[in-house]
Amino acid sequence: MLLYIVRRILFMIPTLAAISILSFAIIQLPPGDFLTSYAAQLSQEGDLVDEAELEALAQRYGLGQPVYVQYWKWIKGIATKGDWGQSMEWQKPVAELIWERLALTVVLSMSALLVSWFIAIPIGVYSATNQYSILDYSMTAFSFIGLGVPGFLLALIVLYLAHSQLDMNVGGLFSEEYMLAPWSWAKIMDMLAHIWVPMLIVAISSTAGNIRITRANLLDELNKPYVETARAKGVKETKLIWKYPVRVAMNPFFSTVGWSLASLISGTTLVAMVLSLQTTGPMLLRSLTAQDMYLAGTFLFMLSTLTIIGTLISDVLLAIVDPRIRLEQ
Amino acid sequence: MTRKRTRTHAFSRREFMRVSAITTAGAVVVACGSGGEPAAEEAAPAAEAPAAEEAMDMGTYKEAPMLADMVSSGALPPVDERLPSNPGVMPNAGGSNGNYGGVMRRGFRGVSDRWGPTKMQDRGLGWYDQDLNVQPRLAESWTINDDATAWTFNLREGAKWSDGAPFTSADLLWWYDNDLLNTDINPSVNPRWQSGGETMGLTAGDDYSATYTFNEPKPLFIYETLRTTARIYLPGHYLSQFHLELTDDADALQAATEEAGFNAWNEYYVDRRWWYLNPELPSLGPWKADNELSNELFVMERNPYFPFVDSGGHQLPYIDHVNHRLFETPDVFELRIINGEIDFQGRHVSLDSFTLFKENEENGDYSVYLGYASGHTAIQLNQTTKNPRLREFFQNADVRKALSVAVDRVTLNELVFDGLLTPRQYSPLNSSPQANMGQASAYIEYDADMANQLLDGAGYSEKNDAGQRLWPGTNEPLSFIVEGTASPGTQGEDAILQIVKYFAEVGITATYQYFERSLYTEHFRANEIEAAFWGGDRTVLPIVAPWIFEGTMIDRPWGVAWGLYRSSGGVDPNAEEPPEGHWIWDIWEIMDQINVEPSDARRNELFTQVLDIWAEELPMIGYLGEAPKLVIVKNGFQGYLEGFPLDDTTGDEHLLHTETYYWDNPADHS
Numbered sequence: 001m002l003l004y005i006v007r008r009i010l011f012m013i014p015t016l017a018a019i020s021i022l023s024f025a026i027i028q029l030p031p032g033d034f035l036t037s038y039a040a041q042l043s044q045e046g047d048l049v050d051e052a053e054l055e056a057l058a059q060r061y062g063l064g065q066p067v068y069v070q071y072w073k074w075i076k077g078i079a080t081k082g083d084w085g086q087s088m089e090w091q092k093p094v095a096e097l098i099w100e101r102l103a104l105t106v107v108l109s110m111s112a113l114l115v116s117w118f119i120a121i122p123i124g125v126y127s128a129t130n131q132y133s134i135l136d137y138s139m140t141a142f143s144f145i146g147l148g149v150p151g152f153l154l155a156l157i158v159l160y161l162a163h164s165q166l167d168m169n170v171g172g173l174f175s176e177e178y179m180l181a182p183w184s185w186a187k188i189m190d191m192l193a194h195i196w197v198p199m200l201i202v203a204i205s206s207t208a209g210n211i212r213i214t215r216a217n218l219l220d221e222l223n224k225p226y227v228e229t230a231r232a233k234g235v236k237e238t239k240l241i242w243k244y245p246v247r248v249a250m251n252p253f254f255s256t257v258g259w260s261l262a263s264l265i266s267g268t269t270l271v272a273m274v275l276s277l278q279t280t281g282p283m284l285l286r287s288l289t290a291q292d293m294y295l296a297g298t299f300l301f302m303l304s305t306l307t308i309i310g311t312l313i314s315d316v317l318l319a320i321v322d323p324r325i326r327l328e329q
Numbered sequence: 330m331t332r333k334r335t336r337t338h339a340f341s342r343r344e345f346m347r348v349s350a351i352t353t354a355g356a357v358v359v360a361c362g363s364g365g366e367p368a369a370e371e372a373a374p375a376a377e378a379p380a381a382e383e384a385m386d387m388g389t390y391k392e393a394p395m396l397a398d399m400v401s402s403g404a405l406p407p408v409d410e411r412l413p414s415n416p417g418v419m420p421n422a423g424g425s426n427g428n429y430g431g432v433m434r435r436g437f438r439g440v441s442d443r444w445g446p447t448k449m450q451d452r453g454l455g456w457y458d459q460d461l462n463v464q465p466r467l468a469e470s471w472t473i474n475d476d477a478t479a480w481t482f483n484l485r486e487g488a489k490w491s492d493g494a495p496f497t498s499a500d501l502l503w504w505y506d507n508d509l510l511n512t513d514i515n516p517s518v519n520p521r522w523q524s525g526g527e528t529m530g531l532t533a534g535d536d537y538s539a540t541y542t543f544n545e546p547k548p549l550f551i552y553e554t555l556r557t558t559a560r561i562y563l564p565g566h567y568l569s570q571f572h573l574e575l576t577d578d579a580d581a582l583q584a585a586t587e588e589a590g591f592n593a594w595n596e597y598y599v600d601r602r603w604w605y606l607n608p609e610l611p612s613l614g615p616w617k618a619d620n621e622l623s624n625e626l627f628v629m630e631r632n633p634y635f636p637f638v639d640s641g642g643h644q645l646p647y648i649d650h651v652n653h654r655l656f657e658t659p660d661v662f663e664l665r666i667i668n669g670e671i672d673f674q675g676r677h678v679s680l681d682s683f684t685l686f687k688e689n690e691e692n693g694d695y696s697v698y699l700g701y702a703s704g705h706t707a708i709q710l711n712q713t714t715k716n717p718r719l720r721e722f723f724q725n726a727d728v729r730k731a732l733s734v735a736v737d738r739v740t741l742n743e744l745v746f747d748g749l750l751t752p753r754q755y756s757p758l759n760s761s762p763q764a765n766m767g768q769a770s771a772y773i774e775y776d777a778d779m780a781n782q783l784l785d786g787a788g789y790s791e792k793n794d795a796g797q798r799l800w801p802g803t804n805e806p807l808s809f810i811v812e813g814t815a816s817p818g819t820q821g822e823d824a825i826l827q828i829v830k831y832f833a834e835v836g837i838t839a840t841y842q843y844f845e846r847s848l849y850t851e852h853f854r855a856n857e858i859e860a861a862f863w864g865g866d867r868t869v870l871p872i873v874a875p876w877i878f879e880g881t882m883i884d885r886p887w888g889v890a891w892g893l894y895r896s897s898g899g900v901d902p903n904a905e906e907p908p909e910g911h912w913i914w915d916i917w918e919i920m921d922q923i924n925v926e927p928s929d930a931r932r933n934e935l936f937t938q939v940l941d942i943w944a945e946e947l948p949m950i951g952y953l954g955e956a957p958k959l960v961i962v963k964n965g966f967q968g969y970l971e972g973f974p975l976d977d978t979t980g981d982e983h984l985l986h987t988e989t990y991y992w993d994n995p996a997d998h999s
Binding site: 031032036037041042055059083086089090091095096097156159163174179278291 | 439440441444515516517519558559589590591596599600603606620621623624625626628652654655656657658660661664665667668814845846847848850851884
């Protein structure tokens with residue numbers, strides 16, 4: 001097992017190198033660069049586009065240089081100094097920007113993920129064991145609606161309802177007086193008062209999917225001979241269900257942890273845009289549209305790294321949880 | 330421009346009170362405006378006289394309560410010591426003086442949206458009055474020599490930076506010597522600081538006067554000093570520590586540069602020079618940054634040394650704080666507006682949502698003010714497009730006239746814009762000093778018959794069965810592509826689709842294609858564009874920003890190759906010399922005269938000639954203009970008036986001196 005993990009980690013190094021080149025190349029694909037999109041944004045607002053300033057910026061960011069030179073500068077900074085470069089749009093070091101937002105994002109996505117499974121597993125199990133009951137049908141109907149409604153639409157509806165019916169403002173994670181305040185008990189309480197809305201919105205669509213997955217997997221397991229055997233031996237029904245088939249039905253949870261790691265950062269993008277949450281999602285999207293290449297490159301690189309690490313984690317987790325799986329060839 | 334007719338009127342502190350009483354009786358000449366005549370400061374209303382006298386009795390200026398507290402605790406010197414001996418007296422647009430205190434809430438879209446907050450607190454040497462004449466601001470006066478090659482500015486004696494350091498001609502010189510001319514910081518000098526290809530000179534007469542000298546006349550120089558986008562002064566006493574050639578401790582600077590994540594000192598210096606990234610940077614504006622713009626909430630706090638007062642002797646600004654809150658999508662911003670969470674803003678307030686804003690006025694306790702946008706609904710036929718047949722077609726003035734009268738502007742206005750715009754050509758706004766009714770209304774009457782006759786007469790009379798006009802001598806329908814950045818579902822797209830329908834009615838086949846902005850940019854830069862749909866702006870003071878009229882602003886691509894020829898001096902690979910005797914040469918010759926013409930009246934006369942050419946040739950075709958621009962104003966917010974133009978040149982909604990904006994009940998808005 002240990003050998004397996006070490007080997008996988010060693011394999012990650014060339015993969016990451018390839019990914020870093022790829023992500024940098026992808027950012028260069030669209031026409032123009034950060035300055036053209038910056039100039040376009042200026043003229044959209046009717047501001048003056050100062051050619052001399054653009055020229056100075058191009059020189060400062062080395063935008064005129066060939067792509068491989070820019071790439072080398074970037075990757076050298078990362079490897080030797082842990083310097084991820086400067087964000088052109090935010091005019092701040094990339095690392096500083098990302099760390100600021102990462103914590104909030106992880107809190108939001110993690111809690112949504114947990115809430116989602118917390119709701120989905122019991123309901124899924126109930127639906128499977130009471131197949132075609134009224135509750136099963138209504139849960140199925142709910143899941144289909146949840147799957148069918150995109151999160152951002154839900155967010156828009158919630159925004160509107162909160163404004164028109166409750167006269168409250170659900171945009172953002174903090175009230176204005178706490179936005180700049182240092183962390184304190186009051187600030188945490190203020191955040192908790194705001195975070196449940198986006199958390200539920202994010203959780204709802206994945207809950208629906210998870211209910212379906214749990215239900216389907218469990219239904220597969222329920223008819224297997226080992227369940228019959230256990231039942232024949234007189235194991236109590238509740239204990240039987242939760243100890244054996246549910247454990248197997250939980251495998252998708254572990255095998256998707258790998259992707260969830262990356263979606264922790266980018267998964268809530270649309271909802272966060274609509275609700276104006278200061279998470280990494282909107283920043284990632286904007287860095288891409290603004291062609292803010294070091295910021296976008298860092299994001300893509302980070303997402304890929306997380307996916308690779310996540311895959312490893314889910315493989316290991318699966319092996320631990322499900323004794324039938326062996327890692328060694 | 331005046332020939333040394335300027336009156337320099339230095340106010341002493343005692344005199345100030347006397348003068349503010351005089352202003353109530355009539356206009357007082359304070360300095361030379363941009364116009365040929367010394368412009369008059371707006372008269373303060375008579376109702377203010379008692380306030381002025383009261384101030385005189387006490388023999389002192391007044392200050393905001395939050396500053397008074399700091400003075401009494403010893404954290405700040407008294408207001409009399411903070412103000413210059415002759416502070417600028419800012420007229421209040423509403424007529425009456427305001428109340429101290431309160432917060433102004435606005436929205437912004439991130440660091441790249443910096444010009445919104447910047448325009449709010451940016452203070453140059455002069456600024457516009459309500460008639461768009463330039464009045465003194467940080468400078469108390471200026472004089473110009475006969476041929477406009479030497480400009481002397483007089484500063485306000487005793488004015489101070491927000492950290493209390495004196496603001497003198499040394500700060501102008503510091504910028505000039507150590508920033509503008511330093512090639513590490515500023516690789517090339519912006520043409521605005523040049524004349525005849527040579528960079529200007531700057532010498533200081535004494536602490537409070539400085540003279541800019543030019544090779545060739547620079548009569549429009551005053552317009553370069555109004556905003557500090559390209560700077561004009563810098564706090565040298567503070568910035569020297571970040572300047573490698575001036576710092577006492579080069580090693581510390583090097584270490585700080587690395588610490589902050591920059592490659593070289595000049596990058597770090599530039600970073601420290603931005604007011605919105607560096608709250609430490611001393612300021613001369615009414616508010617200074619309290620934190621960095623990269624936060625979710627950007628807070629601006631009053632500058633206790635701001636060297637301006639109202640006619641009652643109250644130090645400005647009235648409002649304590651300006652808060653900009655980040656939003657990611659327009660929906661969130663609009664929701665905040667109708668929720669009453671935006672106090673004063675024109676930027677990002679979209680005309681598309683006019684109805685929504687009006688419906689919720691009462692609910693959100695705000696009013697929607699209508700000003701005028703400088704933009705026009707217009708199309709540009711690229712007369713230098715690479716397709717030779719199309720080029721010949723577009724270069725025919727009759728064709729352009731035909732495509733102008735082929736569109737029913739009144740119906741277009743009703744269908745797309747609820748009748749809010751005005752049918753007109755691309756032309757200076759009615760409120761502009763360069764307004765020209767003749768040109769604005771040239772060929773704007775809907776007349777499909779005339780359009781058909783013009784097109785027939787131009788040699789495009791053959792049509793196929795579908796009614797499409799054909800290229801002469803062929804069976805191919807004449808068609809072209811209109812590129813634009815108006816995305817599906819916007820008013821802009823509705824408008825161009827409607828225009829294209831009108832073209833089809835006179836047999837012209839045009840197709841609108843939406844392009845992502847940077848792709849659009851690549852297309853027009855490379856002259857790979859047939860026609861474009863992009864509104865024409867810069868119509869408030871076109872004489873200061875005449876680039877669309879002369880064709881050099883090629884994102885309005887009515888003659889890309891010609892525009893590039895003029896702007897690059899023929900060097901650009903896509904540039905092309907216009908044919909001899911072409912009307913564009915006449916426009917350029919007149920523009921060259923305007924740029925060195927010292928007389929204001931004569932300049933306007935010359936610009937009328939440019940507009941006459943436009944009226945006859947229609948270089949680009951305008952359909953609608955004078956679009957309302959919405960400004961959200963919370964009820965009880967005073968100092969801004971309805972009906973002013975909103976344009977970059979004149980600072981958008983910040984035209985009327987932001988420091989004089991105030992709350993009726995500041996206590997309700999803290």
